[in-house]
Amino acid sequence: QVRLVESGGDSVQAGDSLTLSCAVSGDILSTSSMGWFRQAQGKEREFVAGIRWGGADTAYQDSVKGRFTVTRDIAENMGYLQMNSLKPEDTAVYYCAVDLTASRLFTATSFYNEWGQGTQVTVSS
Numbered sequence: 447q448v449r450l451v452e453s454g455g456d457s458v459q460a461g462d463s464l465t466l467s468c469a470v471s472g473d474i475l476s477t478s479s480m481g482w483f484r485q486a487q488g489k490e491r492e493f494v495a496g497i498r499w500g501g502a503d504t505a506y507q508d509s510v511k512g513r514f515t516v517t518r519d520i521a522e523n524m525g526y527l528q529m530n531s532l533k534p535e536d537t538a539v540y541y542c543a544v545d546l547t548a549s550r551l552f553t554a555t556s557f558y559n560e561w562g563q564g565t566q567v568t569v570s571s
Contacts, residue, residue, distance in 0.1 A: 448472035448560045450542050455565030462532050462569070468525035468542030468562060476500020479548040480518055480525045481558055484538035484567075493553040494540070495527060503551050509535075532569045539564040 454466040468480065481496040495506045495516035504516055515528040525542055543558035552558075 448474060448544060448546065450544065450560055450562035452540065452542050452562040452565040455540060455567045457568040457570065458532055460533055460569055460571050463528070463530045464532060464567060465529065466527040466540055466542075466565060466567070468527075470523040470525065470544070474499050474523070474544060475546070476520075477548060479545040479551045479557075480516075481543045481545065481551075481553070482516060482525075482527045483541045483543060483555060483558075484536075485541070485564075486538040489538075491541070491555055493555070496551050496553065497525070498548070498551055499544075505551050505553060529567070532567075534569045534571045537567060537569050539566050541565075 449471045451469045478499040482494045483491050484494050485491040497504045497516045513531045518525045541564045543561045545557045546559045
């Protein structure tokens with residue numbers, strides 16, 4: 447069984463940087479994908495960024511391209527979301543998730559099997 451635990455959420459000012467971490471326990475195959483999603487209050491959960499666990503493929507939501515970077519450390523079983531130039535509209539609960547049977551990197555929440563509990567990111571102007 448795979449378990450995910452996010453950390454790193456905080457309250458910051460616009461323009462600041464923050465790195466979220468996702469600790470993975472259990473076995474993740476190289477064919478899996480890790481996604482980062484966020485859900486702002488009153489809004490649906492949306493894809494932010496994703497990475498293939500065993501490869502270099504990444505994907506980003508247009509609004510975070512050039513500001514956010516998704517990485518993973520296979521040896522440490524960790525995923526990361528580096529967030530720079532944060533904006534108030536980035537305020538949300540951020541979740542990491544894994545798609546254990548991925549044939550490619552998907553952005554829809556329905557493809558992801560396991561989810562973390564979420565970590566709050568608040569950006570003030």
